Amino acid sequence: MKLNFYKIIKKISLGLICLSLINAVSAQTRPIEEGFDYRVMPAPQAIEAKGKIEVLEFFWYGCPHCHDFEPQLDAWVKRQGKDVVVKKVPVAFRDDLLPHSQLFYALETLGKSNLHAKVMETMHVGKKKLLTESEITEWAVSQGIEREAFLKAFKSFTVTSKARSANQIAQAYRIDGVPTVAIQGKYITSPSITSGSKARAIEVMDHLVTKVRKEKR
Known part of the structure; x- marks a missing residue:
């Protein structure tokens, strides 16, 4: 019996697609777990928003993944309660990228933070x-x-001091990739930690905010 090479390849491809979908569904339905969906900082970092739940979003304007994650993150921020404070922290992994951090803080200084998404769109x-x-x-x-x-x-x-300070904050949190979200100075998650799933990352963020609320009682 002669096998059709292209039919074999098609079946293999369909199988891989099905396996990917199964893994994605499994990730969404299994319980949220430390080590799989988020990490705990070895030493908690001090938070500035006293009495609140502080969420830090580490990002870089030039990061395509940050651009992709921005709509979901923005929607998440808008539905948070008054006890949640969200701050963006620009990260420059090299000195030549520091101007992007300066741009972020310059816009903030001028009251033009509404142009944040426009910067990413332009880039x-x-x-x-x-x-x-x-x-x-x-x-x-x-x-x-x-x-x-x-x-x-x-x-x-x-502005230049804030840009360099942002890098120091990122180093303290051991940020090695963006976008990454830190909650209450001790919990870290991101789409990359959740196996590339932006939806799962949002789910984990909800879980961690709820977790912090319970810890504060």
Whole structure:
């Protein structure tokens, strides 16, 4: 009996797809577990939002996974209670990426944090790196920000200090990839930790916030 090579390949491909779907469903239905869905910090970090549940989102503007995760994360933030405080922490894994962190804090200083998603859209949809001071400044001006005001904020001591401090925070949390979410200074999760599932990461974040609420009682 002569076997059809292409039929064999098709069957193998279908089998792998089915296996992937089974694994995805299994990940969604099994109980949330430490070590599989989240990690516990060896030493809890101090939190600034006293009396609140503090959530830190570590990200980098140039990260495609951060861009992909942003819509789900934004929706999650909007449905949190008043006892939850969410802060974004830009991470620059190399010195030449620090301008992206400065951009984040410059926009914050100028009251333009609403342009956060626009930065990612420009970089990942518009394919612009926005890595040099001149590129970043021209982009800011194109968004209606006055040139001198932006440059003053971008190069200010406050903004550059915040950008470097953000890296120190990331190091304290042992962040080696983004996006990563830290909850109450001791729990870490991310789509990569949850086997690449953004939906699972959101589910785990809900679980951890509930867990912290119970611990605070």
